[in-house]
Amino acid sequence: MKRAVILVSGGLDSATVLWQAKALGFSCFALSFDYGQRHRLELEAATKVVESAGADEHRILKLDISAFGGSALTDISIPVPEEEQDGIPVTYVPARNTIFLSMALAWSEVIGAKDIFIGVNAVDYSGYPDCRPEFVSSFEKLANIATKTSMESDDLIRIHTPLIDLGKSEIIQLGTKLGVNYSLTISCYQPDVDGKSCGKCDSCRIRSKGFYDLGIPDPTIYV
Amino acid sequence: MKRAVILVSGGLDSATVLWQAKALGFSCFALSFDYGQRHRLELEAATKVVESAGADEHRILKLDISAFGGSALTDISIPVPEEEQDGIPVTYVPARNTIFLSMALAWSEVIGAKDIFIGVNAVDYSGYPDCRPEFVSSFEKLANIATKTSMESDDLIRIHTPLIDLGKSEIIQLGTKLGVNYSLTISCYQPDVDGKSCGKCDSCRIRSKGFYDLGIPDPTIYV
Numbered sequence: 169m170k171r172a173v174i175l176v177s178g179g180l181d182s183a184t185v186l187w188q189a190k191a192l193g194f195s196c197f198a199l200s201f202d203y204g205q206r207h208r209l210e211l212e213a214a215t216k217v218v219e220s221a222g223a224d225e226h227r228i229l230k231l232d233i234s235a236f237g238g239s240a241l242t243d244i245s246i247p248v249p250e251e252e253q254d255g256i257p258v259t260y261v262p263a264r265n266t267i268f269l270s271m272a273l274a275w276s277e278v279i280g281a282k283d284i285f286i287g288v289n290a291v292d293y294s295g296y297p298d299c300r301p302e303f304v305s306s307f308e309k310l311a312n313i314a315t316k317t318s319m320e321s322d323d324l325i326r327i328h329t330p331l332i333d334l335g336k337s338e339i340i341q342l343g344t345k346l347g348v349n350y351s352l353t354i355s356c357y358q359p360d361v362d363g364k365s366c367g368k369c370d371s372c373r374i375r376s377k378g379f380y381d382l383g384i385p386d387p388t389i390y391v
Numbered sequence: 392m393k394r395a396v397i398l399v400s401g402g403l404d405s406a407t408v409l410w411q412a413k414a415l416g417f418s419c420f421a422l423s424f425d426y427g428q429r430h431r432l433e434l435e436a437a438t439k440v441v442e443s444a445g446a447d448e449h450r451i452l453k454l455d456i457s458a459f460g461g462s463a464l465t466d467i468s469i470p471v472p473e474e475e476q477d478g479i480p481v482t483y484v485p486a487r488n489t490i491f492l493s494m495a496l497a498w499s500e501v502i503g504a505k506d507i508f509i510g511v512n513a514v515d516y517s518g519y520p521d522c523r524p525e526f527v528s529s530f531e532k533l534a535n536i537a538t539k540t541s542m543e544s545d546d547l548i549r550i551h552t553p554l555i556d557l558g559k560s561e562i563i564q565l566g567t568k569l570g571v572n573y574s575l576t577i578s579c580y581q582p583d584v585d586g587k588s589c590g591k592c593d594s595c596r597i598r599s600k601g602f603y604d605l606g607i608p609d610p611t612i613y614v
Binding site: 238 | 450452453454455456458459460461478479483484485486487488489490493494496497498500501520521523525526529530532533534536537538539541542543
């Protein structure tokens with residue numbers, strides 16, 4: 169079985185991507201980051217998602233990017249917005265996907281994987297620079313000259329983004345077919361201490377609308 | 392004063408780059424990583440180098456890439472070679488410069504810097520994929536589409552590699568002119584507990600030859 173590294177956050181999108189990689193026949197190496205995000209429930213969700221998918225390995229790496237600040241997701245002094253914003257949201261984390269993909273690239277080289285999966289989406293997160301197709305294609309070019317493997321082998325490294333052109337309800341439809349249990353995932357940027365979602369942040373609103381549009385019950389527990 | 396992020400390892404090359412950035416008039420934000428390298432003397436050296444250069448800020452970030460293994464520098468079960476090797480050395484750390492530059496990119500965005508300096512060198516480390524000009528130019532392209540700043544501003548991010556085409560003695564000559572105190576730096580991959588260099592590893596051999604070729608005293612203390 170070919171190996172793949174899959175970035176898994178604990179959210180709805182990356183859970184779908186993990187199940188997609190599994191459906192494509194990859195041996196799945198899941199990678200998550202403890203990067204100073206506001207809440208740890210994400211990592212608990214990531215662990216449950218990875219267990220439910222039966223991945224071969226799951227690593228959670230500490231990554232000190234909250235030391236830089238500059239985002240509502242890593243700096244508690246910046247409030248999470250509860251209404252739609254113009255431009256790039258304050259929940260953008262500087263260079264996050266560049267860093268995550270770089271770490272995935274390192275692991276893929278060590279385990280001999282040529283395939284990296286990431287759940288970026290250019291439809292609902294059109295404001296994020298590092299969710300755009302041109303970003304992914306530029307990283308893929310870089311990956312193919314950055315490593316020892318890329319110098320010694322003709323096999324190309326591929327960055328897979330199966331969700332990039334899908335709307336949220338299409339993602340949920342795909343995941344439901346694949347067997348994802350979305351009740352294990354969490355999307356909220358600011359859940360309460362019991363793990364209940366706020367229903368107000370960008371991420372909650374996009375998620376609940378996805379279930380609504382598709383006409384299937386939303387398993388999320390809201391406050 | 393324009394701000395720049397400078398990657399500082401504690402070695403000879405990055406010390407030279409830091410002093411070069413300072414000579415070019417940049418306000419210097421030095422970035423080092425505690426990434427599970429074999430010895431901590433590197434970080435002590437980095438701290439002394441940054442202090443001696445009078446940088447504006449120095450961050451040392453923990454980065455858990457030794458968890459992946461795959462290199463003699465992060466995995467103590469792989470011996471550091473003491474003779475010249477063919478091909479890419481086992482001291483190559485998978486995707487290291489991709490990861491380091493990604494982190495520098497994140498910090499540069501938060502502090503509003505458009506300039507990132509890295510001491511890569513394609514002459515003495517011709518075997519490392521991520522020390523080549525094509526790698527640097529590919530990362531620069533990526534940096535200019537990966538961030539919020541790159542979407543909102545026309546100013547380009549530049550990855551500066553002032554040493555890329557220089558031999559070791561040329562680097563030492565440049566640094567000596569700029570005022571670098573090389574006795575603060577450490578290049579050895581396996582110094583002893585007192586901080587004395589082995590004189591045998593690749594890095595020691597290239598360094599001592601650099602001083603010898605230039606005809607100036609080598610301040611390194613060898614075992």
